[in-house]
Amino acid sequence: MDGDGHLDSISTPGRLAGPTEGISPEELALAARNHGLPLEALRYEVTPPGLHYVLVHYDIPSARAEDWRLSVGGLVRKPLTLGLADLRSFPAVTHRVTMECAGNGRAGLVPRPVSQPWLAEAVGTAEWTGVPLRLLLAEAGVEPEAVEAVFTGADHGVERGVEQDYRRSLTLDVAEGTDPEVLVAYAMNGAPLPPQHGCPLRLVVPGWYGMASVKWLREITLTATPFTGFQQTEAYRYRQEAEEPGEPVTRIAPRALMIPPGFPDFMSRTRVVRPGTVLLEGRAWSGRAPVVGVEVSTDDCRTWHDAVLTEGQGPAPHAWAWRGWQARWTATPGPHVLGVRTTDASGSTQPLAPRWNRGGFGSNHVQRISVLCTPETG
Amino acid sequence: MDGDGHLDSISTPGRLAGPTEGISPEELALAARNHGLPLEALRYEVTPPGLHYVLVHYDIPSARAEDWRLSVGGLVRKPLTLGLADLRSFPAVTHRVTMECAGNGRAGLVPRPVSQPWLAEAVGTAEWTGVPLRLLLAEAGVEPEAVEAVFTGADHGVERGVEQDYRRSLTLDVAEGTDPEVLVAYAMNGAPLPPQHGCPLRLVVPGWYGMASVKWLREITLTATPFTGFQQTEAYRYRQEAEEPGEPVTRIAPRALMIPPGFPDFMSRTRVVRPGTVLLEGRAWSGRAPVVGVEVSTDDCRTWHDAVLTEGQGPAPHAWAWRGWQARWTATPGPHVLGVRTTDASGSTQPLAPRWNRGGFGSNHVQRISVLCTPETG
Numbered sequence: 001m002d003g004d005g006h007l008d009s010i011s012t013p014g015r016l017a018g019p020t021e022g023i024s025p026e027e028l029a030l031a032a033r034n035h036g037l038p039l040e041a042l043r044y045e046v047t048p049p050g051l052h053y054v055l056v057h058y059d060i061p062s063a064r065a066e067d068w069r070l071s072v073g074g075l076v077r078k079p080l081t082l083g084l085a086d087l088r089s090f091p092a093v094t095h096r097v098t099m100e101c102a103g104n105g106r107a108g109l110v111p112r113p114v115s116q117p118w119l120a121e122a123v124g125t126a127e128w129t130g131v132p133l134r135l136l137l138a139e140a141g142v143e144p145e146a147v148e149a150v151f152t153g154a155d156h157g158v159e160r161g162v163e164q165d166y167r168r169s170l171t172l173d174v175a176e177g178t179d180p181e182v183l184v185a186y187a188m189n190g191a192p193l194p195p196q197h198g199c200p201l202r203l204v205v206p207g208w209y210g211m212a213s214v215k216w217l218r219e220i221t222l223t224a225t226p227f228t229g230f231q232q233t234e235a236y237r238y239r240q241e242a243e244e245p246g247e248p249v250t251r252i253a254p255r256a257l258m259i260p261p262g263f264p265d266f267m268s269r270t271r272v273v274r275p276g277t278v279l280l281e282g283r284a285w286s287g288r289a290p291v292v293g294v295e296v297s298t299d300d301c302r303t304w305h306d307a308v309l310t311e312g313q314g315p316a317p318h319a320w321a322w323r324g325w326q327a328r329w330t331a332t333p334g335p336h337v338l339g340v341r342t343t344d345a346s347g348s349t350q351p352l353a354p355r356w357n358r359g360g361f362g363s364n365h366v367q368r369i370s371v372l373c374t375p376e377t378g
Numbered sequence: 379m380d381g382d383g384h385l386d387s388i389s390t391p392g393r394l395a396g397p398t399e400g401i402s403p404e405e406l407a408l409a410a411r412n413h414g415l416p417l418e419a420l421r422y423e424v425t426p427p428g429l430h431y432v433l434v435h436y437d438i439p440s441a442r443a444e445d446w447r448l449s450v451g452g453l454v455r456k457p458l459t460l461g462l463a464d465l466r467s468f469p470a471v472t473h474r475v476t477m478e479c480a481g482n483g484r485a486g487l488v489p490r491p492v493s494q495p496w497l498a499e500a501v502g503t504a505e506w507t508g509v510p511l512r513l514l515l516a517e518a519g520v521e522p523e524a525v526e527a528v529f530t531g532a533d534h535g536v537e538r539g540v541e542q543d544y545r546r547s548l549t550l551d552v553a554e555g556t557d558p559e560v561l562v563a564y565a566m567n568g569a570p571l572p573p574q575h576g577c578p579l580r581l582v583v584p585g586w587y588g589m590a591s592v593k594w595l596r597e598i599t600l601t602a603t604p605f606t607g608f609q610q611t612e613a614y615r616y617r618q619e620a621e622e623p624g625e626p627v628t629r630i631a632p633r634a635l636m637i638p639p640g641f642p643d644f645m646s647r648t649r650v651v652r653p654g655t656v657l658l659e660g661r662a663w664s665g666r667a668p669v670v671g672v673e674v675s676t677d678d679c680r681t682w683h684d685a686v687l688t689e690g691q692g693p694a695p696h697a698w699a700w701r702g703w704q705a706r707w708t709a710t711p712g713p714h715v716l717g718v719r720t721t722d723a724s725g726s727t728q729p730l731a732p733r734w735n736r737g738g739f740g741s742n743h744v745q746r747i748s749v750l751c752t753p754e755t756g
Contacts, residue, residue, distance in 0.1 A: 006752050009713065010648035022400020028485060029647050031406060032497050035413035040437040041573070050428035050572045051438075057644050059418040060429075107406060115645065119410050159644040194428045195419070266435050266537040267493065269407050270388035335387065372388050 011158045014242070014358070016111040023107070027117045036121025042259045042283050045125070045312050045324065046096065049188055052124030053210075054196045055101045055116060057166050058157030061216050065192065065200035070184070074150075074221035077141030084200055087186060090131040090139075095183060095206055096318040098125045098285045102209035102236060102249045105354060105363030113360035120257060120367050125283075125321050126197075128204045130185030133220075134176045142172065142222055149175040150227045151203050152219035162230045168214050169227035170205065180206035180320055184217065206320035207251050207287035209362070211236050239358045252287030253364040254350060256294050256325065256342035260369050271371040278329045280307070283322035286344035293343045294325040300337035301352055301366060307340070331373040338369045389536045392620070392736070394489040401485070405495045414499025420637045420661050423503070423690050423702065424474065427566055430502030431588075432574045433479045433494060435544050436535030439594045443570065443578035448562070452528075452599035455519030462578055465564060468509040468517075473561060473584055474699040476503045476663040480587035480614060480627045483732060483741030491738035498635060498745050503661075503699050504575075506582040508563030511598075512554045520550065520600055527553040528605045529581050530597035540608045546592050547605035548583065558584035558698055562595065584698035585629050585665035587740070589614050617736045630665030631742040632728060634672050634703065634720035638747050649749040656707045658685070661700035664722035671721045672703040678715035679730055679744060685718070709751040716747045 017024070023031070034055050041051040065084050072080040101122035106113055108120075137149070153166040175182060183204040186193065193199040198215030205212040211231065237246030259281050262273035284291045295304040310324035329338070341350040354365040395402070401409070412433050419429040443462050450458040479500035484491055486498075515527070531544040553560060561582040564571065571577040576593030583590040589609065604610075615624030637659050640651035662669045673682040688702035707716075719728040732743040 006750070007643070007650070010646050010650070010748070010750050011643040012645070022402060023406050024400060025485075026645055026647065028401050028409060028495055029497060030645075031409040032414045032495075032499055033416045035432075036410045038411045038434065038438055038574070040440075043440060044573075048573055050432075050574055054413075054428075056416065058642050059638075060416055062418075062421060107403075117406055117410075119407060121410055157641045157644055158650060163650075195422075195426055196416070196428055260437075263535045264436050265385070265389040266535055267390070267404055267408075268388050269404065272385070272388070272536060272541075370388070372385070374384050 007158055007161050007163070011161045013160055015114050017114055019111065023117055024114060027114060030116045034116055036118065037124050039121055039257060039260050042257055046127055046189060047124040049126065049194050049197060052126055052197065053101060053122040055122065055210060056155065056196060057159065058155040060195050061154040063154065063195070063199050063216060068200045070201060070218060070220070072136055072140045072220045074223055075143040075146040076222050077143065078139070080136070080140050084186060087131050087184065087201070090135055092129055093132050093181065093183060094127050094129040095181065095204070096125060096127050096321040097204055097206045098123065098320065098322045099210045099213060100252050100255070102211050102361045105365060106360030108365060109354050109356050109360050109363060113358060115360060123257070126188050127190065128183055128185040129187035129190070130183040130204065133182040133184055133203070134178070136184060136220070137176055145224045146222040147172060147225065148223050148227055150221045150223055151214040151217060152221070153214045154216035154218050159230060160234065162234070164230050166214060166231065167229045168212055168231050170212065174205070209249055209252055211249065235359065236361065237359065238361055242358060249361045252285065253362045254284070254286035254288065254291065254342045254344045254348050255364045256282060256284035256340040256350070257367050258282040258338060258340045258369060261371065271369060273331050273371055273373050274377050275331055275333055275373055275375070276377065278331045280327045280329050280338065282325055282340060284325055284342035285322035286342065286348065287320070288348060289345035290319070291323045291342050292345050295341055296327040296329070297339040298329050298336055300368070301339045304341070333373050333375040336371045336373060338371055339366045341366045385536055385539050385541070389539045391538055393492050395492055397489065401495055402492060405492060408494045412494055414496065415502050417499055417635060417638050420635055424505055424567060425502040427504070427569070427572050427575060430504055430575065431479060431500040433500065433588060434533065434574060435537065436533040438573050439532040441532065441573070441577050441594060446578045448579060448596060448598065450514055450518045450598045452601055453521040453524035454600050455521065456517070458514070458518050462564060465509050465562065465579070468513055470507055471510050471559065471561060472505050472507040473559065473582070474503060474505050474696040475582055475584045476501065476698065476700045477588045477591060478630050478633070480589050480739045481737070483743060484738030486743060487732050487734050487738050487741060491736060493738060501635070504566050505568065506561055506563040507565035507568070508561040508582065511560040511562055511581070512556070514562060514598070515554055523602045524600040525550060525603065526601050526605055528599045528601055529592040529595055530599070531592045532594035532596050537608060538612065540612070542608050544592060544609065545607045546590055546609050548590065552583070587627055587630055587665070589627065613737065614739065615737065616739055620736060627739045630663065631740045632662070632664035632666065632669065632720050632722045632726050633742045634660060634662035634718040634728070635745050636660040636716060636718045636747060639749065649747060651709050651749055651751050652755050653709055653711055653751055653753070654755065656709045658705045658707050658716065660703055660718060662703055662720035663700035664720065664726065665698070666726060667723035668697070669701045669720050670723050673719055674705040675717040676707050676714060678746070679717045711751050711753045714749045714751060716749055717744045719744045
């Protein structure tokens with residue numbers, strides 16, 4: 001149905017919001033379906049599955065684990081069709097992975113790209129268990145002329161006029177790599193995948209934005225040419241202009257988030273704290289290099305102070321998961337704006353203002369939290 | 379801190395959106411935290427916990443089940459302090475309950491009350507297991523002068539200038555009733571409560587909008603006078619004007635929802651189907667009386683046709699849970715608007731247009747779904 005014109009009335013090109021345009025009904029419909037991590041849930045080193053961010057392009061497919069089949073085909077010597085039991089017969093590997101939506105921060109851009117309107121909360125960390133993709137590829141026997149693996153999910157829909165199954169590719173060096181090690185995962189935090197996280201099977205690409213981790217995975221196809229499908233060459237590109245080819249969205253840029261201290265006002269979400277010492281805590285991550293530092297500001301990003309990186313619970317290190325951080329703040333009565341930023345071992349840090357691009361991807365500008373410190377100690 | 383004025387800058391009175399005002403940043407912040415049931419998840423008779431709607435007024439509290447204590451006090455002969463193990467020593471009862479946020483449908487009102495901007499998806503059905511509240515009250519021995527039980531949650535915040543723990547009451551006839559039987563629940567779908575659903579303990583009031591089912595329940599207090607706290611007398615009232623006392627929000631009004639047929643466009647969420655027979659399915663519920671009928675319209679609510687009420691799986695009847703329904707539609711090429719409405723045994727049905735009230739509560743107007751049927755059979 002691609003390009004036959006029937007869908008023009010319901011599936012329009014990407015657009016930017018007008019200068020005074022509030023969140024539109026269609027953005028609200030996405031925000032009501034999908035959800036972020038409530039920021040107080042940063043307290044959990046491993047996110048409970050129902051609090052992990054969720055972004056579903058089309059519908060959550062109906063799936064029965066017992067009937068599910070994953071095919072591995074294309075340029076392979078031995079095409080495979082694998083059920084869940086087959087996959088469980090391979091060595092099981094568990095990785096703790098921080099996953100973030102590439103569109104996180106989009107709603108802070110001016111002008112705002114009209115799409116899922118994330119603020120800062122599209123993140124979560126889970127322990128994913130499954131088969132290393134490289135073992136499946138070795139079992140199938142990748143032909144020498146193959147250059148990419150294309151991953152097809154069971155979710156089906158239309159996007160900017162193009163009817164499609166959700167589909168993304170990885171080059172073979174990434175697909176067969178060990179650092180990060182890509183998983184075909186069948187468990188999240190030790191339990192079967194919930195429907196919204198890909199039940200019964202998904203890809204997990206540590207260190208990459210979430211669009212690479214194809215959910216409801218049903219097909220892996222080895223190809224001799226780079227994949228040019230919608231999600232690879234139309235969506236998920238860093239672009240300034242609609243016409244340019246742009247750069248692909250891949251690894252997660254560094255970001256730190258703070259657990260909002262004190263307690264909130266229901267509507268404004270502004271925080272209230274009492275005078276005195278306040279423990280500021282949160283998480284920091286980067287998909288590009290290890291986090292090496294976190295800085296906190298309590299004066300609306302005018303000055304910065306080092307936070308302490310904490311040791312996590314359980315076996316470490318988790319190369320692809322967030323790090324905890326802590327800092328102390330002496331709150332004095334009045335309004336304050338807190339901020340936090342991280343730097344990774346590549347030297348990459350977070351900008352104060354969003355770096356604009358047309359899709360609203362990779363916007364890792366500093367989180368700011370408005371806090372009112374009351375006069376009394378409560 | 380109530381009324382001391384320090385909070386005026388961050389916690390403002392309720393307001394209505396202006397005539398051309400899109401969803402505001404503060405409404406978006408709520409929409410990004412809370413989430414509805416993705417409508418395709420109506421396919422599950424019992425909603426997986428991560429897909430059940432979530433509305434949290436303040437923050438999800440940090441809670442450890444092993445340390446949690448529920449106190450039962452006030453006008454009782456024997457005050458109780460109960461841990462989870464104590465509660466499990468009472469007879470356990472499981473009820474399948476459809477829960478809906480009182481603000482569901484709010485974003486469709488004109489003018490729009492500025493609060494959590496629900497469209498139609500703030501619903502879910504779970505199997506809640508716990509102790510009947512009446513057994514706990516009997517154990518504590520309610521004094522004859524008591525008229526209400528007040529329930530206090532551990533979530534703390536500010537709302538329209540009032541600092542508060544989330545707190546609601548029930549009159550004793552409801553609290554001690556058997557139809558519905560109110561539960562102090564410690565399990566959801568057979569597992570411990572997830573953090574966002576009240577871990578480790580919550581009230582479940584079948585048939586009532588969700589505001590009555592206090593989460594993170596830590597205190598039950600029997601009182602000689604009706605409770606006049608914020609959530610009882612300020613919020614959750616049906617009002618036309620801000621000044622009037624209004625009527626309390628209690629039982630769930632009838633509503634039917636349809637699983638959107640076919641597949642969606644990512645951004646507009648408009649559905650695409652092929653010509654021919656399409657099975658329309660969904661759920662219908664009322665907290666006031668049993669659902670007795672469901673009607674479907676395929677011509678934008680001009681004509682209506684009876685749907686079939688289906689029998690559910692598992693033991694029936696579930697007096698407080700939704701019913702399934704089905705109808706067949708012969709789709710012809712072109713745009714269509716589908717609608718569905720239900721009627722309960724009290725004769726109550728759903729209006730075509732929202733019935734406006736200042737808080738945006740109980741807005742059970744008919745769901746409309748835009749569908750494009752393509753010319754080809756696909």
